[in-house]
Amino acid sequence: MPHLPFPLHEQDSAxxxxxxxxxxxxxxxxxxxxxxxxxxxxxxxxxxxLLLSLSRMEERYARRYLKNGD
Structure with a gap:
């Protein structure tokens, strides 16, 4: 839980x-x-x-983010 929650319910619906x-x-x-x-x-x-697991990352993104794509 965040220390200072984002006021989701106070946002203008329009x-x-x-x-x-x-x-x-x-x-x-x-x-x-x-x-x-x-x-x-x-x-x-x-x-x-956010949690980005390197072992579950899609290959095309792993190639982009990791030096050798492994």
Whole structure:
């Protein structure tokens, strides 16, 4: 649980929320979101704890992220 939870229920429902490209890339690579988002007051955004297991990473992403692809 985050120390400073992101106020999900206080958001304007008419506001269109988009997943940032970096987060999309991590999720496509096989990352897991490990809990609720936290509020980052310094950057005015949500922070998420992600887990990216190198052993479960898809090969095409492993080649991109790892030096020798292994």
């Amino acid at each position: 506001f269109k929320v988009e997943v940032p490209p970096l987060l999309k890339g991590y999720l496509k690579s096989g990352a897991w979101i490990c809990g609720e988002p936290a509020w980052d007051p310094d950057f005015h955004c949500a922070d998420l704890l």
